[in-house]
Amino acid sequence: MNTQVIIGIVIGVVLLVALIAGTGIVLQRRRRISLSDAPTTRTVDGEREVDKSGGYQTGSGFSFTQGGTATLEPETPKPVEPTPAPKPEAPKPEVTKPAEPAPSVADEAEKILETDADAETAAEPLVVEEAVEAAEVETVEPETAAPETAAPESAAPEAAPEAEAPAVETPEVEVPETAAPAVETAPQLDEIAPTEGRLSRLRGRLSRSQGAIGSSMLGLLGAGDLDEDSWEEIEDTLVMADLGTTATTAVIEALRIELASDKVRSADDARAALRRVLVDQLRPELNRSVKALPHAGGPAVVLVVGVNGVGKTTTTGKLARVLVADGRRVLLGAADTFRAAAADQLQTWGERVGAGIVRGKEGADPASVAFDAVVTGIDDGVDVVLIDTAGRLHTKTGLMDELGKVKRVVEKKTPVDEVLLVLDATVGQNGLAQAKVFAEVVDLTGVVLTKLDGTAKGGIVFRIQDELGVPVKLVGLGEGADDLAPFDPGAFVDALL
Numbered sequence: 382m383n384t385q386v387i388i389g390i391v392i393g394v395v396l397l398v399a400l401i402a403g404t405g406i407v408l409q410r411r412r413r414i415s416l417s418d419a420p421t422t423r424t425v426d427g428e429r430e431v432d433k434s435g436g437y438q439t440g441s442g443f444s445f446t447q448g449g450t451a452t453l454e455p456e457t458p459k460p461v462e463p464t465p466a467p468k469p470e471a472p473k474p475e476v477t478k479p480a481e482p483a484p485s486v487a488d489e490a491e492k493i494l495e496t497d498a499d500a501e502t503a504a505e506p507l508v509v510e511e512a513v514e515a516a517e518v519e520t521v522e523p524e525t526a527a528p529e530t531a532a533p534e535s536a537a538p539e540a541a542p543e544a545e546a547p548a549v550e551t552p553e554v555e556v557p558e559t560a561a562p563a564v565e566t567a568p569q570l571d572e573i574a575p576t577e578g579r580l581s582r583l584r585g586r587l588s589r590s591q592g593a594i595g596s597s598m599l600g601l602l603g604a605g606d607l608d609e610d611s612w613e614e615i616e617d618t619l620v621m622a623d624l625g626t627t628a629t630t631a632v633i634e635a636l637r638i639e640l641a642s643d644k645v646r647s648a649d650d651a652r653a654a655l656r657r658v659l660v661d662q663l664r665p666e667l668n669r670s671v672k673a674l675p676h677a678g679g680p681a682v683v684l685v686v687g688v689n690g691v692g693k694t695t696t697t698g699k700l701a702r703v704l705v706a707d708g709r710r711v712l713l714g715a716a717d718t719f720r721a722a723a724a725d726q727l728q729t730w731g732e733r734v735g736a737g738i739v740r741g742k743e744g745a746d747p748a749s750v751a752f753d754a755v756v757t758g759i760d761d762g763v764d765v766v767l768i769d770t771a772g773r774l775h776t777k778t779g780l781m782d783e784l785g786k787v788k789r790v791v792e793k794k795t796p797v798d799e800v801l802l803v804l805d806a807t808v809g810q811n812g813l814a815q816a817k818v819f820a821e822v823v824d825l826t827g828v829v830l831t832k833l834d835g836t837a838k839g840g841i842v843f844r845i846q847d848e849l850g851v852p853v854k855l856v857g858l859g860e861g862a863d864d865l866a867p868f869d870p871g872a873f874v875d876a877l878l
């Protein structure tokens with residue numbers, strides 16, 4: 382009897398401890414906001430696939446969500462918590478594609494490019510070449526490496542898909558100098574800097590804008606009673622920092638109201654008021670999540686657009702790192718076929734984190750490369766395809782044709798979830814003029830503002846949003862691989878003040 386009671390008590394205690402421990406773990410996991418509900422390994426058609434992220438997992442300061450369509454939806458505030466990403470498991474009858482994948486992609490590309498020839502009558506003869514190019518598109522699979530830390534089971538299951546990928550039959554496909562000869566020495570994958578709190582950590586990079594906006598504004602406001610000359614000085618400061626007239630006027634009006642209220646009595650109050658006004662002006666309610674999570678039927682597709690030299694390729698690479706760090710399988714599409722170096726550059730980014738790449742020959746049709754990237758991404762069951770495009774702005778119509786075509790052709794296969802315009806913050810006015818051209822060509826869904834570390838004109842953020850009506854979603858704060866941060870109005874203003 383006694384023994385039974387004791388056993389009963391022991392069992393009760395054990396159950397209680399187990400319950401508490403279980404709840405603790407669940408809560409702890411929940412607290413680690415993460416987009417990484419993607420399992421490290423998953424099953425596609427019964428086949429076990431290895432997560433090519435190499436096991437990187439981090440909490441995330443970035444917000445990724447599922448897309449669906451590329452329409453602009455600025456007013457929907459989205460919580461950080463990502464939607465659970467159901468894996469597109471079934472709809473891929475062509476998963477086992479022994480011999481025909483390359484020709485079928487080429488055929489499909491040919492058909493689509495042919496039917497897409499609406500505005501391109503002169504280009505008609507090119508269609509044949511484009512289709513041939515499509516067959517020559519290279520897919521460079523990254524080697525799966527077992528990073529020092531945590532990749533539990535890596536190499537073995539990788540071998541099968543790896544073997545079937547190179548089924549491209551064209552003999553004269555250029556051999557990528559770097560990737561091919563890798564025997565078995567697994568390449569060292571990069572350590573990726575934590576994605577959490579990046580904007581705050583990189584705040585020092587905004588020092589030039591900080592001086593131009595923060596310090597001068599605080600100096601003026603902290604001085605006490607403001608006469609009209611002081612207000613003019615404030616206005617000049619904002620204009621010089623590239624806020625633009627709309628934002629400048631709005632900020633001054635709001636500041637006048639704040640300062641006239643009884644609440645502002647000290648320099649600290651003035652600072653708080655300035656913070657409120659600036660944050661408010663940055664429209665914190667805008668949805669800044671990047672739609673880079675897979676949805677039913679396929680991977681998310683992100684188009685990265687912008688003129689030459691603004692940092693598109695770099696941004697695509699940095700974004701791939703962030704996604705990989707969140708446990709996503711990423712495929713890169715090198716649709717900047719004007720510059721061979723751009724594809725090489727992108728390939729290097731991919732190799733450093735274990736993301737595959739689809740690239741075409743120099744001069745190949747960007748739409749064809751983008752299409753192949755998406756088809757490959759769907760076939761391989763990746764989570765997101767990031768497409769780096771070329772950015773020649775020599776003629777507006779040329780750009781329109783090319784970008785519009787890339788998007789149209791991709792959309793024959795799957796929706797483009799995100800069109801990110803990359804803008805160089807150091808070019809100011811000009812950047813905005815470019816942005817407007819792009820906005821006419823494609824429905825932009827977000828802006829990535831690069832090189833904010835090299836300018837005193839951080840106020841361009843306000844202006845871009847005002848003039849384009851598109852949220853700044855990411856900011857580039859340096860040339861380093863991890864110098865990309867999610868844009869957060871509060872953290873940004875804190876970094877300025």
Ligand SMILES: Nc1nc2c(ncn2[C@@H]2O[C@H](COP(=O)(O)OP(=O)(O)OP(=O)(O)O)[C@@H](O)[C@H]2O)c(=O)[nH]1
Pocket residue numbers: 687688689690691692693694695696717720723771772830831832833834835856857858859860864
């Ligand atoms: N300081 C700084 N440099 C950056 C940033 N982003 C990109 N860069 C640099 O800008 C230069 C151009 O970057 P790319 O990524 O090659 O630009 P791109 O738009 O792809 O250029 P094209 O391929 O010619 O169209 C490189 O030297 C990058 O390192 C940033 O946020 N800060």
